[in-house]
Amino acid sequence: MIKKKIFTAIIPRNIGDIDFIFPLFEFLKKTNKGVNLNIIYLSFSKYTIRKKDRLFEKSLKKMSIKEYDIIDLLKINISLKSKIRTYFNNDNYLTEDLNYYVNKKDFNISKNLTYILKYLKIKIQQLFFFSIFFFFYDQKLLNKFKSDFYFVSQRNILSTLLRNIFEKIVKFNPKSIFFLYPHGPHYINRTLESYGDTSKIIVNNSKNFEFWYSFNDEKPWMNKQLNLKKHKCNCVSYPFLKPKKKIRKKNKKKNILVIPRKFAPAHKKILSSVGTTSYIEMIKYLKPLKNLQWNFNLIIKPHPASNILELKKMLKNLDIKNYSITEKSFRYIYKEIDLLYGYFSTLILSAVSSKIPVFYYEDEILKNCRAKIKKMYKDITFFHFNNNNLEKKIVKTLKKNNYNNSKLNKYFKSSFLSLTSNRIKKNVQPTF
DSSP states (O other): OOOSOEEEEEESSSHHHHHHHHHHHHHHHHHOTTOEEEEEESSSOTHHHHOOOHHHHHHHHHTTOEEEEGGGGBOSOHHHHHHHHHHOOGGGTOOHHHHHHHHOTTOOTTTTHHHHHHHHHHHHHHHHHHHHHHHHBOGGGGGGGOOSEEEEEOOOOSOHHHHHHHHHHHHHOTTSEEEEEOSSOOOSOOSSSOOOHHHHHHHHHOSSEEEEEOOTTOOGGGOTTTOOOGGGEEEOOOOOOOOOOOOOOTTOOOEEEEEOOOBOOTTOOOOOOSSOBOHHHHHHHHTTHHHHTTTSEEEEOOOTTSOHHHHHHHHHHTTOOSOEEOOSOHHHHGGGOSEEEEOSSHHHHHHHHTTOOEEEEOOHHHHSSOHHHHHHHHHHSSEEEOSTTHHHHHHHHHHHOOOOOGGGGGTSOSOHHHHHHHHHHHHTGGGO
16 A cells, blocks of 8 residues: 555646546556645636536545645736736647748738737746746745655646746755656657657656556667666556447437547648648548438547637538537546547557447558558447548448457457556565
8 A cells, every 4th residue: 555655747748648647547547545645737717628527527526635736836816827827828838820820031021910810819828827937936835746756747838937846846856756658659660760758857856766558568768869778668558448338219319429630721731640630631521420410429529729719610611510519528428429530549548448449540640640540440340441432331330239359369468557656666675
């Protein structure tokens, strides 16, 4: 049993970072009395990452998890902290696309006036926040973030200020153990890939860390950027969901979960990349929903970095009206889902593990890279297709209702909780 230890998850980007570590938190709370669980959001407001989700908040309360964000490092009263958190949202610091518009050589002011005004507004808001931070930041408040063990997602951090704060947290806790975990099993061989800002900062500033990875065949110690030692790396699999119980729905429409990627604006001429899909490719992906919308309940779960207003405009232009949008974590809704229509995403693996049939749409994102991941998706998804006769295939698939997820064993070890808890146990041997 772990006695009076503090376990803290540091969340750099979005809800996907929480989904990986949350099952382990549930396990620690269930099996060990007296452990304290915390979440630190590397954000100006925790609500930019986790949203205001009633089910998630209920879980936090049940497990007595404390939440912190960067505002908690300011020596100001609670009322002002609350106002700042409400004031800031995703668009206040996710300016990647806006930078593209402003910096482009052939930028047209008249056509993009809305983007310019939005960009200027965000920059003014950021300047306002940085001024507050400069005057009211209190390094002593880093004590709030103190922990025996940190679980940190292998991610890039969204701003220089947040990177500096994260580095301070690492340096402020020289005796703490850091477990670097994957945001999602998107890679099999990352010898040339970046493992993100968090990995670099921890590897360079702490001797007490472990590097976790999901795929059986992944070899992070071969990464040329991090220069990891093999003994520092451990395969911990992935926190798959329990298979959903089969519920017969008489005369009720089946629920299809649609998971689009973040997509670029119409005038941005790009091929799809790992993080962003092209505007044209997204239209191809969404177009079949027009015929599906009347015979199925379409539940659209946008990527956390998506611009939902732009997504709604696209759906309207495609004459897709009959749908709902959710930002809830997949673990809270998967039991209601009958089929997943998906892009390159961790949710594909979660759906397959819970025996939900998956129609996987292959975008440019995987046609020219990541051959091993592409092979795995073809292997584990029930159908790999190019949108031809989609509705007929879906109807036929849902009638069968006999799915097998055994192929996941080729790529992942069986027990995430056993593997991760053993790694923790090894690092707290005296307290067991």
